[in-house]
Amino acid sequence: MKLTKKALLKALNKDLEWEYAAAIQYVQHAALITGPEYESIAKEILVHSQEEMQHAVSLSDQIAFLGGTPTVDVERRDVSSDSKKMLEQDLWGEDNAITRYKERIGQAEALKEYGLRRALEDILLMEEEHKRDLLTVLRR
Numbered sequence: 320m321k322l323t324k325k326a327l328l329k330a331l332n333k334d335l336e337w338e339y340a341a342a343i344q345y346v347q348h349a350a351l352i353t354g355p356e357y358e359s360i361a362k363e364i365l366v367h368s369q370e371e372m373q374h375a376v377s378l379s380d381q382i383a384f385l386g387g388t389p390t391v392d393v394e395r396r397d398v399s400s401d402s403k404k405m406l407e408q409d410l411w412g413e414d415n416a417i418t419r420y421k422e423r424i425g426q427a428e429a430l431k432e433y434g435l436r437r438a439l440e441d442i443l444l445m446e447e448e449h450k451r452d453l454l455t456v457l458r459r
Contacts, residue, residue, distance in 0.1 A: 327426050328387035333394075334419055335378045340394040341412050342371040347398065348405040357402050360456045364409065367449050374442045381435050406457055413450040420446060 345368035352361045379389035397408035420443040427436035 322426055322429055324385060324430060327423075327430060327432070328382060328385055330419075330423060330426065331378055331382050331385075332387065332390040332392075334416075334423060335375055335382065335390050336392050336394040337412070337416060337419070338371050338375040338378060339392075340396050341409075341416070342368045342375065343393065344396045344398075344412065345371060345409065347396070348409060351400070352402045352405055354402050356459065357406070357456065360406065360452065363452055367409075367452070370445055370449070374445070377438050377442060381438050385432070385435070403457070406453055410450065410453045410457065413446055413453060416446040417443065417450065 345364045349361050349365045349368065352364075382389045397405075397411070399405050399408060420439050424436055424439045424443065427433070427439060
C-alpha cells in the first residue's frame with residue numbers, strides 16, 4: 320500500500336485513540352494498584368497518565384495541522400484485579416506505542432513531514448521512559 324497523507328492521518332488518529340486509552344488505563348490502575356512493592360510506581364503511573372494526555376494533545380495538534388480531524392474515539396483498555404498484571408498490561412501498551420511511533424516516524428520522514436517527525440520523536444522518548452519505569456518495578 321502506498322503511503323499517503325490520508326493514510327498517515329488515519330494512522331495518527333489510531334495512535335490518538337491509544338493515547339486516550341493509556342491515560343484512562345493508567346488512572347484506573349493507579350487507583351487500584353496495591354502492595355508496598357508498588358507504592359512508588361502507583362504515583363509514577365499517575366504522572367504517566369498526564370504525559371499520555373500531553374501526547375494526545377500533541378497528536379491532535381499535528382493531525383489538525385495536516386488537515387485532519389482529531390478523533391474522540393478511545394481504543395481498548397485492559398483491566399485486572401492483580402497489581403502485577405496491571406503493570407504488565409501497561410508495559411504491553413508502552414511496547415505497542417514504541418512500535419507504532421517508530422513506524423510513524425519513518426512514515427513522517429517518507430512524506431517529508433519533518434515537524435511531525437520531531438513531535439513523534441519526543442513522544443517516543445517519553446514512551447521509552449515509561450517502559451523503563453515499568454520494567455524497573457516488574458524485574459524486582
